[in-house]
Amino acid sequence: MTETIMAITGPTSGIGRGTVKNLIHDFDRILLLARNLEKAAYLKQELLELNPEVQIEIIECDLSVLDSVRQAAENIKYKYDHLDCLINNAGIVSTSKEESVDGYDLMMATNYIGHFLLTHELLPLVMNSERKQVVVVSSGAYKFAPMKKPFFKPKRFNAFAGYGRSKLGTLYLAQELHEKYSRKGLKTTAVHPGMVSTNIGKSNVSPTVAGLVFKLLDPFFVTVEEGCQSVVKAVRQPEKYAGFYSDEGEIAAVKQYGSDFQMRREFIDATLEELDLEAL
Template identity: 75%
Template sequence: MTESILAITGPTSGLGRGTVLELVDTFDRILLLCRNLEKGARLKDDLLDLNANLSVDIVWCDLSELSSVNDAAKTIKDRYDHIDCLINNAGIVSTSKQESVDGYELMMATNYLCPFLLTHLLLPLVMNSERKQVIVVSSGAYKFAPMKQPFFKPKRFSPITGYGRSKLGNLYMAQELHEKYSRQGLKTTAVHPGMVSTNLGKSNVSKKVADGIFKLLDPFFVTVEEGAQSVLAAVKNPDTYAGFYSEEGKITVVKKHGNDVEMRRAFIDATLEELDIQSL
């Protein structure tokens, strides 16, 4: 019997941690793609405390840097020949304008561009598995704004719009994966689990501004346990959720701009050109 392998980004805190702790008995091996290796080591110990028979590997990956994603993918491809389930979980909310090291708006880089590249690089391993599953953690915040050019380096910054568009990008990515690879057995799901409330991004602006932004986001906040259950439902029921977008575990019809095929095509094509790759 082939060893079952889960790979997950952003596993050391919040939703990612809550999710992976619940999956210790679902997979034989878990790959933790994380930026903070100390937190990764502590999480590994916690996972092994729950299941001593589990294999846990830590792979350094900064989901805001394209070079880090390339290095992480190379490490994984050198060590493994398949991945049964890839969970693109890592994401940020930034209340102030910031750029990634590659010059992109930071939320678009971290929440969309780097996960897109990672998925592209690891997809051959996913397709070489028995399960063939990709879960994209999106957000109901995609409803905040339709996609608009320039996609990756906007001239004006809005925390709400920027976050919403990065999560709309996630949704488009999941749709693209389903459209291109479902007939080959790939099961792709976009999940809105809700956001786990943190202080992320609040330190860069005044408390008044930050509190106002997070008040607007408040309807999307959930507990770690609530959010994890949404992702777990998709992991454990791949056929039920394949090709769909779900909000808190319920399959949901997306808003009009979330199902804009023409804009999705333009956005995906621009992504491929930006990353200098041929296809997702």
């Protein structure tokens, strides 16, 4: 019997942590793609206490750094020939202008670009599995603003628009995967789990600015357990949620900017060009 393998980004806190703990008995092996190796080590011990039979591997991966993503993917491809389920979960909110080491807006780099590259690199392994599943953690914040050029290096910073566009990007990624690979058996789901308020990265800005940002984001806040359950449902019911947008566990229609096919095509093409890739 083939070993079942799941990989997840951002597993050490918030929704990611809750998701892994809930799925600890669902797979034979779990790959923790984490930036903070110390936190990942603590999580590994917790998971092994919950299920001593599961195999846990820590893969260093900083989604905001392209070289780190490439190295993580290479490590996985070197060791494994298939990957049953990839969960693109890691994400940040920044209340001040920050750039990644590659020169991109930090939220766009972490939430979208890194995951796009990781998915591209690992997709052959996913397609080589029996399950063939990708779960993309998006957000209802995709409604905050339409996608706008320059896509990856905006001239002006706006916390709401920047976060919304990064999550709109993840929604576009899920839609693109479904469109291109569903006929080959890939089951892709975009999930809005809500955001865990205690796990949102607050930057070094004034309390007034940070307070305003998080007050406006408050409608999206959920508990860790509430948030992770929508991801868990998507993982456990791939056929039911394949090709759909899950809004806190309920299949929902994509609205506004998420339905802009022309912009999606332009944005995905720009991503491929930026990463020097021919296709997703």
